[in-house]
Amino acid sequence: SDLQKQVERGELLQPLIFVLLVLCSVLLYFKVSLMDPGFVKSEEEADKSEEQSTVTPQIPSNIKMRRCGYCMVKQPMRAKHCQLCQHCVRRYDHHCPWIENCVGEKNHPLFIVYLSVQLVVLLWGGHVAWSGLYFEQSWEWLQHNILLLMSFLVIVIFTIVVLLLLISHFYLISCNTTTWEFMSHHRISYLRHSELENPFDQGVILNLWRFFC
Numbered sequence: 518s519d520l521q522k523q524v525e526r527g528e529l530l531q532p533l534i535f536v537l538l539v540l541c542s543v544l545l546y547f548k549v550s551l552m553d554p555g556f557v558k559s560e561e562e563a564d565k566s567e568e569q570s571t572v573t574p575q576i577p578s579n580i581k582m583r584r585c586g587y588c589m590v591k592q593p594m595r596a597k598h599c600q601l602c603q604h605c606v607r608r609y610d611h612h613c614p615w616i617e618n619c620v621g622e623k624n625h626p627l628f629i630v631y632l633s634v635q636l637v638v639l640l641w642g643g644h645v646a647w648s649g650l651y652f653e654q655s656w657e658w659l660q661h662n663i664l665l666l667m668s669f670l671v672i673v674i675f676t677i678v679v680l681l682l683l684i685s686h687f688y689l690i691s692c693n694t695t696t697w698e699f700m701s702h703h704r705i706s707y708l709r710h711s712e713l714e715n716p717f718d719q720g721v722i723l724n725l726w727r728f729f730c
Contacts, residue, residue: 552618552627555608555623596608609697610695610696628686643672690728693719
């Protein structure tokens with residue numbers, strides 16, 4: 518049959534991989550959206566953990582960890598209360614409206630993987646849409662190709678947004694800082710009173726290793 522011949526020629530391999538990538542992207546979206554980003558629980562009212570103390574040896578000792586005025590838990594270093602989630606989040610990065618969840622200590626690496634897969638899907642989809650466009654200067658051509666043209670433009674816009682997000686996050690990860698710390702450096706006590714501009718930075722390679730591994 519024609520289908521069997523296409524399989525033998527490998528013509529169905531690329532569409533199959535594309536569908537699997539789209540499915541993987543959807544599953545990652547729901548995983549990142551629904552998982553715990555690192556909510557601070559009430560029983561976690563201890564001083565800095567062993568891991569945190571080794572990562573932040575330069576933090577001045579005169580800075581006291583404060584209780585959150587909203588949920589009344591003792592905030593660990595780098596945690597922040599999210600008004601939308603109504604929880605304090607460990608290593609808070611930002612609240613993402615795309616996933617309706619915070620990006621924090623537990624789901625930040627998976628969020629980067631999701632953005633990477635999404636970028637591959639968008640680039641591939643943009644290539645497919647562009648390959649289907651054959652430009653002609655006629656009203657009839659525009660009527661027949663308006664949906665494909667609009668789809669291509671939407672894909673281009675989302676590709677630019679995802680690419681910029683991914684670049685900015687990789688830069689922050691390589692510096693071992695978060696979006697919140699980068700944007701609010703002057704308002705965060707443990708950064709404002711630190712002798713170093715970024716006391717968490719341990720070099721690009723070690724920062725990436727600690728984040729992903």
